[in-house]
Amino acid sequence: MNAMSDTASLNTPSVFPGGARLLADVGGTNARFALETAPGQVGHIHVLACADYPTLADALRAYLALPDVAAAAPGIRHGAIAIANPVTGDMVRMTNHHWEFSIDGLRRDVNFDVLAVVNDFTALARSLPHIPAAQKRQVGGGTAIEGTPLGLIGAGTGLGVSGLIPSPAGWTALLSEGGHVSFPPINETEVAILQFAWKEFEHVSAERLLSGVGIELIYRALAAHRHIAAEVLGAPEIAQRALEGTCPLCDETIEAFCTMLGTIAGNLGVTLGAQGGIYIGGGIVPRLGARFDNSGFRARFEAKGRFRAYLSAIPTFVITAEYPAFLGVSAILAERLALA
Template identity: 35%
Template sequence: MSVSLVGDIGGTNARFALWRDDALHAVQVFQVADYSSPEQAIGVYLDGQGIARGELQAVCLAVAGPVSGEEFRFTNSHWRINRSICCAALQVEHLLLINDFFAMALGMTHLQPHERVNVCAGEADLSRPALIIGPGTGLGVASLLRLEEGRWLAVPGEGGHVDLPVNDAREAAIRQAIAEHTGHVSADTVLSGGGLLRLYHAICSLDGHAPTLATPAAITEAALSGEPVALAVIEQFCRFLGRVAGNGVLTLGGRGGVYIVGGVVPRFSRLFLRSGFAESFADKGCMSGYFQGIPVWLVTAEFSGLLGAGVALQQALAGTSGA
C-alpha cells in the first residue's frame, strides 16, 4: 500500500505524519533546534516508523513563507530546503513545497464537527470564498474556494501585513502608541503573540499603569484570572481581529465563512467568545448588513496544517493542485 509523508514546519516545531487513505497517521512533533536539517529530522521520523528511504510515494512540506525556485530558507530557524538535495536524501521523486497558510486553508476541508466552535451563526455559501485568518507567531491570511468535483483551491496571501484598522479615538491612540516603537503598524504587529505584548504596553502607557507582565502567556493567564488590564488587552485584541477579518470578508466577497485558526486565540477562547469580536467584525457602516448570515468558526483542531498538506499532496498527485 502506497504511503506519503506530510510535514508542517515552523520556526520552533516541525510536525510530520504519514498520509494514507485520505488521513493522517503517526503524527509526531520535533523541535527544529534539535536537528541540523529537515532531512535529518525526517530521517529520524522514518526510522521510527520502520520506513526505508525510497519507500515513500511522495513528500509534501508546508513551510512559512513564499515558496518559489529551487531553495527555501526559513525566516525563524537555521533550516533550509533545497529541492534536489531533499529528494536525493529521502530517495523520493515527488516533493511538493507549499506555503503554510495554503496548507492551513486546505486543512479546513477536513475539519470534524468537534474541531470548530461557532462564533457567529450563519450558513456558508460554498459558491463564494471562505476567509482563513490566524494569529500565531505572525498573522496568517488565506482564502479557500470550493471547485467542481469536490476539489478545493486555496490562495495564500500577505493579508496579515495590511494596515491595522482603527474605528475610534481610543484605537487610534493605541495604534499611535505602538507606532512610536515599531514605525508602521500592520495587523500582524498587533494580532500575533508578540503583538499581544505590544498591545499590553500601549494600553499600560495610555492608562497610566506600570507594566508587570512580560510575556504573551502571562497576559493570557492574567486575563483568564480576571486581572482588569489584561482583560482590556484581550478585549481590544479581539476587536482588532474582528475589524481585520471583516475587511477580509469585504475584499474577498467571503460569504463562504470565516475560520479563525492559529495558536493564540484558542488559549483564551472563553474570553474571545464573549468579546466584542462579532460587533467589530460587522461594524462596516453602510455595508454592515452584508455580514448577516456569514458564519464564523474558531478552529480548535491541532494539526490542520498537516491535514492541508495531505489534501494538497493528494490533489497534486491527481494533477489538480492549485499550489
C-alpha cells in the same frame, strides 16, 4: 525533543501504491510530522521544536529515524510540507525562524521522489471543506452559502491569511500574505497602540499586533497609554492572567487583540465575498475558548457601516481540530502525485 505519537489509525497495511506518505506542518516554533498510509489514515504524529534542529532537513531526518516511524514506514518516497512562509520558488527562507532551504535540495537530502512544499495557510485553506462539524465552533450568527468563497485567518507566531475560491474544477487556495497588510486602528485606544508600535517599527502590519509577540506589544502599549507600570510578561502569561481574571490590564490586552482580529477578519470577509464563512485557525484563538466567544470579536467583525447586514450573514468559525493542516497537505500531495 517534545514529541507526541498516535499510532492507533495505522494498524492496517499501506494501501497507497507508492507506500506511506509524509505530512508536515512547520511553524516558526514547532514542526509537526505525521504518516499517512491510506486516505484519511494519519498517525505517528510527533511535534519537534524547531529550535532543537539546525535545519529543516535535520528535523525531518530525526522524525524519520524515530523507532515507531521507521518501523511503520521504512523507505518513504513521497511527502508534503506546509510551512509558515511564502513559497514562491525553489528557495524558502522562513520569516519567523532561521531555517532556509532549497525544496529540491531538501527532497534529495531525504531521498524522496516527490516533495511538495506549500504555504501553511494555503494547506490549511485546502482543509476547510473537510473539517468535521465537531472540529469547528461557530462564533456569532450567520449561515454559510454553499459554493461561495471561504476566508481563513489565524494568529500564532505570525498572522496567516488565505482563502478558498470555488470553481467548476474544484477549490483554489489563495497564496496570500494578507497578515502583512497595514494595521487599521478603529478607535482612539487603537490609535494609541499604533503610535506606540511606530516607536519600534517603521511599518506596523496586522501581524505585528495579531500574533504572540503582538499580544506582548499590545500589553506594553496599553500600559504606556494607561500610565501603568508594565511587567515583563510573555503572551502565554498575559493570556493566562486574563483568563483567570487576575490582571485587568492583561484582560484589556486580550480584548484588544480579539476586537482587532475582528477588524481584519471583517476586511477579509468583504474583500473575498466570503459568504461561505470565515475560519479562524492558528495557535492563539482556540486556546482562549469562551473568552474569545464572549469578546468583542464578532461585533467588530460586523462593524462595517453600510455593510453590517452583509457581514452579519457571514458565519465565523474557530477551528478546534488539533492538526487540520494535515488534511490540506494530504490533498495537495495526492494531486501532485496524480500529475506525476
